[in-house]
Amino acid sequence: MIGRLLGWCFRILLYLAILLALALLLFRFVPVPSTLMLGRWLTFRSVERQWVPLEQISPHLIRAVIASEDQRFCSHAGVDWIELNSVLEDEDGPSRGASTLTMQTAKNVFLWPGRSYLRKGLEIPLAMAIDFAWPKQRVIEVYLNVAEWGEGLFGADAAAEYYFHKPASRLSPAEAARLAGALPNPILRNPAKPSRGLQSAAGRVQRRVGQLGALGDCALPRGAKDAG
Template sequence: MARQKTSPTSRSPQKPGKPPRRSLLRRLLLWCLALVLLLLLLPYLLIPLYKLPEIRPVSTLMLAETLSGRAYERQWVGFDDIAPVLVQSVMMSEDGQYCAHSGVDWEALNLVIDDALEGEVTRGASTIPMQTAKNLFLPSTRSVLRKALEIPIAMWMDVVWSKRRLMEIYLNIAEWAPGIYGIEAASQAYFGVPAAKLSARQAALLAVTLPNPIKRNAANPSRGMTRLAGVIEKRASQSGAYIKCLYD
């Protein structure tokens, strides 16, 4: 019986080899770039969704509290159920040109940049939309990169949301004390009253708490905090021309 010869051109099937290391690194890099791009675009996709009044956004600090297993308190309250004097006080304390700008107070920001370039101590220039952008989507650590990300997000918010909706979200996600978020929870925690029943002095004290809610206590203010609250209370009483975008 003749023995079958193997053709010299025939080859036994080879097992697929591992992809080159360069190909794996390239895929990994592409996935990382896609993830970064998604994270950068996510705020712009969520902002139209957050326009809906039934949506109640949470801040990055609230998410951090949840992920770390710590409890926090937040009671959402509609804009019309917040005492106008509180809104006035927060505007006069945090962003007096809120109704005039489109998310960013460029004049104040340019002054801060000029001071920084000249080596002088800078003051804050964050508007309420910029603070809302930070609270909703960005880390709380201060950096030039975070500020650069804040600005376009704040401007997009101002385009998509009404001024009332933006203020409503800001007041409901701001941190007013450790573990206390939103004006309703803050009003109850500090003064035992709902946000709708805040007095002018209580509203002013809450407003001046916002820049440093970890160290400032609206129910037990320092002498300097009391003096500052008096200034804000006076400004709030004269703020009629500044709040027309909220109370027509």
């Protein structure tokens, strides 16, 4: 009986690994929904999202999101072990997250919302698999097309149109900083009418962009790199 159960467990894990590999291969080339979007569709709630390729997203927003969310994005392999160890060694207990953009992409595409040690534990191997299977440009492209920027509002292009009445390709540095600053709490933060807290967050993002230097260039489309 134990041998049979172990055999079934092995088969299930093998099938899940094959499904994940196929999903990673498929999602490298096609528009990807998030689990939040799927949940809204299944419960007949509205979803506003227009998938756009990375070339149609302002480099200002790409760099602002990296500066705000994951400044070592270009140098780690999906997981920022330095930041993760720093959070785990905090004497007062974890007071902040250590999710990289790749881990957030793994959560948005493959996992469920909410906080739990199980979900966080799954994010790490998924992020490492994503980093192995996708180039950095694809990771940031998927992230910026599934990130939530309001109730039922997903993706950079939908957010740019909703808040600033322009496509994501035309975002200014200040607008990009406001969108990046809203990500930690997109339901309560309005980039078009920023509160004092969001204005402060956007200012920090712009300062970090200035300090980022070439560390954000790995995620830029080739044309943007050549122009820079």
